[in-house]
Structure formats: structure tokens, C-alpha cells
Amino acid sequence: MERRPANIQTEHLERCIQALDQARDWLRKAKPGEPAYSVGRAACVKEFEVALELSGKLLKRRLQPFFAGDRQADRLSFKDVFRHAAKHGLISVDACERWLEYRDARNVAAHDYGQEFATDAVRMLPEFISDARDLAEAIRGSP
DSSP states (O other): OOOOOOOOOOHHHHHHHHHHHHHHHHHHHSOTTSHHHHHHHHHHHHHHHHHHHHHHHHHHHHHGGGSSSHHHHHTOOHHHHHHHHHHTTSSOHHHHHHHHHHHHHHHHHHHOOSHHHHHHHHHHHHHHHHHHHHHHHHHHSOO
16 A cells, blocks of 8 residues: 655746746747857756756655655666656656656766757657656645
8 A cells, every 4th residue: 555645845846847848939939040049958958957857856755655665765766766657657658658768868968968969859848848747747646
């Protein structure tokens, strides 16, 4: 039987998602080559990274009731957090696969902040924003 999780605050994550959505709108309005485009792209990449990391940390807290002790959940890797979330019905298997892809994209960014990564990250933003909003709801949802 699942223990009831502590009240998990998702406001910071929700603000990050909103900022990401606004940065994406700004980017769409700018023309490539303009300084505003570069700034918008950089803002999108940074907010993507922050929202991704925060999503994993909050989801890990949400998973703690599914384990015998809090330390078991704390030991999970980022990808395992999302796999367990799918296993326990907090997210769908399809959503889990997308979150693993988002993590892979972020890991590429850690080694290459080139325009190719930024273009890939920006292309996945609409789906990421939708998934992040759904995840925030699942995290703060009832057990």
C-alpha cells in the first residue's frame, strides 16, 4: 500500500514552464540572426534544463511513498525515476519515453552548446511544455 506523500510544492516548476513558454513565443517572433533570436534561444535552452532537472527532483519526492524507505527513492537515477513513475501509473509509458529523450537531449547539451542542439531543443519544446505541465499536475495530485 502506498504511503501518502508530503505536500509537494510545484509552483517553482510551474513558473519555469511558464517562463519557457514565454521564451518560446519570443523566439518564434524573432528572426534568425537577430540578437533577440539568440537571446530567446538561449533562454529556451536554459529554462528547458531547469524545468527538466526540477521535474526529476520533484517526481523523486512524489515516488517516495512507493518505496519502503525514502532512501530507496533517493538512490534512483533520473531515468529510473521516470521509469518508476510509469510503473506506478503517475505518467504513461509514452510520456516516460519522451522524458528519457528529453534527458538525452539535455545530456548532449552538457557537451555541445552549439546551434544544432539549440535547434533540436527548441523543436521539442511544445511537447516538453505539455508533458511538464502534466507532470506538475501528477506530482501535486492526490495519491
